[in-house]
Amino acid sequence: xxxxxxxxxxxxxxxxxxxxxxxxxxxxxxxxxxxxxxxxxxxxxxxxxxxxxxxxxxxxxxxxxxxxxxxxxxxxxxxxxxxxxxxxxxxxxxxxxxxxxxxxxxxxxxxxxxxxxxxxxxxxxxxxxxxxxxxxxxxxxxxxxxxxxxxxxxxxxxxxxxxxxxxxxxxxxxxxxxxxxxxxxxxxxxxxxxxxxxxxxxxxxxxxxxxxxxxxxxxxxxxxxxxxxxxxxxxxxxxxxxxxxxxxxxxxxxxxxxxxxxxxxxxxxxxxx
Numbered sequence: 001x002x003x004x005x006x007x008x009x010x011x012x013x014x015x016x017x018x019x020x021x022x023x024x025x026x027x028x029x030x031x032x033x034x035x036x037x038x039x040x041x042x043x044x045x046x047x048x049x050x051x052x053x054x055x056x057x058x059x060x061x062x063x064x065x066x067x068x069x070x071x072x073x074x075x076x077x078x079x080x081x082x083x084x085x086x087x088x089x090x091x092x093x094x095x096x097x098x099x100x101x102x103x104x105x106x107x108x109x110x111x112x113x114x115x116x117x118x119x120x121x122x123x124x125x126x127x128x129x130x131x132x133x134x135x136x137x138x139x140x141x142x143x144x145x146x147x148x149x150x151x152x153x154x155x156x157x158x159x160x161x162x163x164x165x166x167x168x169x170x171x172x173x174x175x176x177x178x179x180x181x182x183x184x185x186x187x188x189x190x191x192x193x194x195x196x197x198x199x200x201x202x203x204x205x206x207x208x209x210x211x212x213x214x215x216x217x218x219x220x221x222x223x224x225x226x227x228x229x230x231x232x233x234x235x236x237x238x239x240x241x242x243x244x245x246x247x248x249x250x251x252x253x254x255x256x257x258x259x260x261x262x263x264x265x266x267x268x269x270x271x272x273x
Contacts, residue, residue, distance in 0.1 A: 002069070004144050004145055006081065006108070006110050006145065006146070007110070007142075007144050007145050007146055007147055009081065010041065010081045010110035010111055010147050011085075011109070011147050011178055011239065013040055013041060013081070013226075014147075014178075014179060014202040014225045014226050015202060015225065016155075018220070018223065019202075019220055019225040019226060019227070020041060020225065020226045020227070021169075021216060021226075021227045022041050022042065022043050022083060022226055022227065022228050023039055023040065023042060023043070023228070023233055024038070024043040024044060024048060024085065024228060024229050024230055024231065024232075024234075025042050025043075025044065025045070025048075025074055025240075026040070026044075026045060026048035026049055026051075026052050026231075026234045027052060028073055028074070028077050028271070029119065029264055029267065029268070030233070030234075030237075031073075031074040031077055031078050031080075032077055032078060032268070032270075032271055033267065033269045034078075034231045035078040035079075035080055037269055038265075039080070040080065040081070041080055041081040041082070041083060041110065041111075042072060042074055042078060042080050042081075042082055042083070043082070043083040043084075043085055043111075043228050044067065044071050044074065044082065044083070044084050044085045044227075045085055045229075045230055045231045045234060046058070046062065046067070046085045046086065046087050047230065047231035047234075048230075048231040048233075048234035048235075049062065049067065049070055050062050050069065051231070051234065051238075053066075057087070057231075058087055058117060058119055058212075059119050060087070060090075060119050060130065062087075063090070064086070064090035064100055064103065067084065067086060067090070068084075068103060068104065068107050071084045071104075071107060071109055072107050072108065075107075075108055075109070077271050081110030081111065082108075082109050082110055082111070083109070083110060083111035083112070083113065083147070083149070083228075084104055084109050084111065084113065085102070085230075085256055086100060086112050086113055086114065087115055087117070087119065088114065088115050088116070088117050088118070088119055088126075088134075089101070089112075089114040089115075089134060091134075092132045094130075094133045094136070094137035095137065097114060097134045097137050097138050097141075098137040098138060098140060098141035099141070101114075101137075101138045101141040101142050101146065101148070102141050104146055105141075105145045105146050107142045108263070109146060110146065110147060111146060111147035111148070111149060111179075112138070112142075112146055112148060112149070112152075113149040113151055113181065114134060114135060114138045114148065114149070114150055114151065115151040115153050116131035116134070116150075116151065116153055116168060117153045117154055117157070121251045122193050123266050124153070124157040125154060125157060125159065127206060128164075128167070128168060128171070131168060131172075132171045132172065132175055133154075133172075135148070135150045135171075135172045135175045135176075135177050136175040136176065136178075137206055138150070139175055139176035139177060140176075147178045147179060148176070148178050148179070148182055149177065149178065149179040149180070149181050149204060150172035150173075150175070150177035150179070150181070151181040151182065151183070152165045152168040152169050152180075152181070152182045153182070153183065154168075154171070155183060155184045155185055155210070156183040156184050160186060162185070162186075162190050162193065165182045165185075165194070165195065166194060166198075169181075169182060169194060169197065169198050170197050170198055173198045173201045177201070178201070178202075179201065179202050179203070179204055179225075179226060180194070180198045180201055180203050180204070180251075181201070181204040181205075181206075181218035182194060182205070183206045183230070184206070184209065184210045185205075185209045185210065186209060186210050186211060187209050187210070187211045187212070188209055188212070188214065188218075188222055190209060191203075191205060191209055191219075191222050191223075191224065192222050192223065195222060195223035195224065196223070198267070199223075201225060202225030202229075203223065203224055203225060203226070204224070204225070204226040204227070204228055205219055205224045205226075205228075206227075206230040206232075207227070207228065207229060207230065207232055215263060227258050244256045244257075244258075245247070
């Protein structure tokens with residue numbers, strides 16, 4: 001589905017009554033597993049993808065080209081809509097962000113996220129006006145060919161400022177962003193305030209608010225339209241591998257290889273790539 005058809009289909013998954021649960025893959029096999037489980041769209045995870053390369057997330061350690069190639073692999077293997085978790089848009093300027101969006105459109109992605117972070121330890125959040133301008137350029141480049149998610153990162157950067165977060169998300173919505181996202185709001189009440197502030201634009205929540213892991217149904221009842229997983233699935237898988245490595249180092253072959261009958265060969269044989 002080229003161009004606007006891709007945009008309309010992916011956006012429709014956010015605006016339907018049941019919303020969208022969108023897991024985040026980190027390689028070809030994880031994407032195939034998610035597709036095989038029946039998910040209708042997949043996101044990349046900048047944190048998980050960076051970790052697979054032995055790098056840190058959010059510090060411009062992964063290039064735009066590397067992430068685009070990664071996203072194209074997931075799309076080719078699964079033939080599902082792919083949402084690119086593209087950090088700050090891979091650009092120092094608003095024009096650079098627009099160029100990244102254009103590249104994502106050309107790569108066939110269905111969605112792209114742009115954060116208001118700086119990628120540095122000091123002053124991690126960009127100034128308000130600059131952040132809005134970057135979203136405005138992203139939307140202008142998208143031209144309703146790719147769903148733009150605008151993300152305010154106060155909470156995930158340890159800045160517990162709901163008013164500023166809502167101010168930013170509301171401005172991003174006014175600038176034309178299709179989906180709004182503020183990772184790790186402190187509680188469900190904060191989620192509900194965010195949903196109300198940007199309505200009728202859909203809101204994404206990664207897993208749950210910070211204080212409690214909720215069910216999909218509970219998040220939907222709060223008005224959340226998209227639930228993503230970020231790096232949580234990757235962390236879960238790596239925790240299992242961590243324990244297996246400890247078991248193996250202790251001489252327990254059975255515990256370390258309990259997943260050896262895993263069905264990955266069948267999935268690979270069925271892969272489109």
